[in-house]
Amino acid sequence: MSQSRTQTTFAPPVMEARRWLETADFSEQPLINVSQAAPVNPPPAEMRAAMAAMMEEDDTHLYGAVLGNDALRTELASQWARHFEGTVSPAQVAITSGCNQAFSATISAICAEGDEVLLPTPWYFNHKMWLDMAGVTTVPLDTGAHLTPDVATAKALIGPRTKAIVLVTPNNPAGTEYSSETVRAFYDLAKAHGLKLLIDETYRDFDSRDGAPHTLVGLPDWDETLVQLYSFSKAYRLTGHRVGAMMASPAFLAEAEKFLDTVAICPNQLGQKAALWGLQNLSDWLAGERQEILNRSAAIGQNMPALEAKGWSLLGNGAYFAYLRHPYAMPSDELAKWLVHNAQILALPGTMFRPSDDPAGAQEMRIAFANIDASGIAALFARLSALEGLPLRA
Structure with missing residues (x-):
């Protein structure tokens, strides 16, 4: 039986990632959500x-x-x-x-x-x-x-x-x-x-x-x-x-x-x-919003040395996004789910942004910082730097 166009198209990634939260426990520390590149605050x-x-x-x-x-x-x-x-x-x-x-x-x-x-x-x-x-x-x-x-x-x-x-x-x-x-x-x-x-x-x-x-x-x-x-x-x-x-x-x-x-x-x-x-x-208000995003992008760069010491690398950084290569043997689609339960971080894996046969996606993570400020970015990087028990890539 033939399938419809929607049946042969993958599910919306952001919605899929949100479902990972259903079985997670955030009693010890709050979730850091860097999965979606859209502001959650209302208009001014x-x-x-x-x-x-x-x-x-x-x-x-x-x-x-x-x-x-x-x-x-x-x-x-x-x-x-x-x-x-x-x-x-x-x-x-x-x-x-x-x-x-x-x-x-x-x-x-x-x-x-x-x-x-x-x-x-x-x-x-x-x-x-x-x-x-x-x-x-x-x-x-x-x-x-x-x-x-x-x-x-x-x-x-x-x-x-x-x-x-x-x-x-x-x-x-x-x-x-x-x-x-x-x-x-x-x-x-x-x-x-x-x-x-x-x-x-x-x-x-x-x-x-x-x-x-x-x-x-x-x-x-x-x-x-x-x-x-x-x-x-x-x-x-x-x-x-x-x-x-x-x-x-x-x-x-x-x-x-x-x-x-x-x-x-x-x-x-x-x-x-x-x-x-x-x-x-x-226009003046938007200029302030732009400067805040640029400040957050700068905070990404300032916090990267701690992650680089753990084997991470920064591939891209601008607008709402930082794009990272992780050092672990675990593919990014599995790592992203692991992070929800073990570090209380929700981020999207690179596998969501590449063809299924492209191995690069398994090594990449997207960080969308539209809704975390410089202090939130520091907390995010502290959690990532503290990860333990994951085998590294050869």
């Missing part, structure tokens, strides 16, 4: 007050435009163009129900069943899940020791059914920030082969670099090749309101609109209004 008080007023507006409770509200599209286009030092019009912006929906709509507008998409490893697992459910073949693009994709390696993987290349920068799960030269090289590669370049920039507000990380929207006809994806969830803590965006050509957005109309009809109205309010009023 001033935004919530503004949202309360928005609830009294009639159109908050009605259908809106499929591609999003004009005011939000206009404001995001203006700020996006300014940040990336280029030109973006409101007609090149669509608002979506979160960034995952933006990715799904993009793939649906690009690919037919059996087409191929290059996806760097370690990958963001929801990207892989959607490609599987869409019947699109994922072509793993190894990112090497520095967790940065190489254009020559990518070029060798392009075949007659390749339709797109995906980049995530700052990267989830690795934390790596791709240089402007790397991003431009992939743009040129995609353009030369008639492919789409998808860049998921969910974490762009927490990039450690000042100024534009790349200037692709300053290139002529950039929207013929480039599709940029974004999320308001991380910047303004709007995770429950599901507001994302995509930047592409108006013709491409017209294709994506078919998907968006079928799946959600329109983005959440309250979330869109809140996102617009945030863009217009919270």
Whole structure:
């Protein structure tokens, strides 16, 4: 009997990891949860007050435009163009129900069943899940020791059914920030082969670099090749309101609109209004949030020597993430469960971010520090440094 697309797709990793907690005992010390890269705190008080007023507006409770509200599209286009030092019009912006929906709509507008998409490893697992459910073949693009994709390696993987290349920068799960030269090289590669370049920039507000990380929207006809994806969830803590965006050509957005109309009809109205309010009023607050994340990233580096003495190594560190190689003979999917019960740490194993036949995943762990501050990071590293009784890799 044939199986459905969902039946042949792996279970959501974050939900799977949460089930590990059901039989754990936290009576001796509290859980340190570094499994999910999403803020658990609500939006700032001033935004919530503004949202309360928005609830009294009639159109908050009605259908809106499929591609999003004009005011939000206009404001995001203006700020996006300014940040990336280029030109973006409101007609090149669509608002979506979160960034995952933006990715799904993009793939649906690009690919037919059996087409191929290059996806760097370690990958963001929801990207892989959607490609599987869409019947699109994922072509793993190894990112090497520095967790940065190489254009020559990518070029060798392009075949007659390749339709797109995906980049995530700052990267989830690795934390790596791709240089402007790397991003431009992939743009040129995609353009030369008639492919789409998808860049998921969910974490762009927490990039450690000042100024534009790349200037692709300053290139002529950039929207013929480039599709940029974004999320308001991380910047303004709007995770429950599901507001994302995509930047592409108006013709491409017209294709994506078919998907968006079928799946959600329109983005959440309250979330869109809140996102617009945030863009217009919270720049200073967001700058403070960015600095806090940069401080946490610095704390990762400051605490690494203790782990390095135990055989760990830091592979990537940026945005919300630290990506580590552990020294143990136990594969990471088993280690992650062991840590819940023996160190009261919930982290995701590298096996969730790589193909099942890639041995690197068994040696890697992702630490998402969106919800632990510098003192929490110190406590996490103290627990990891104190681990005993685990056999080391030969």
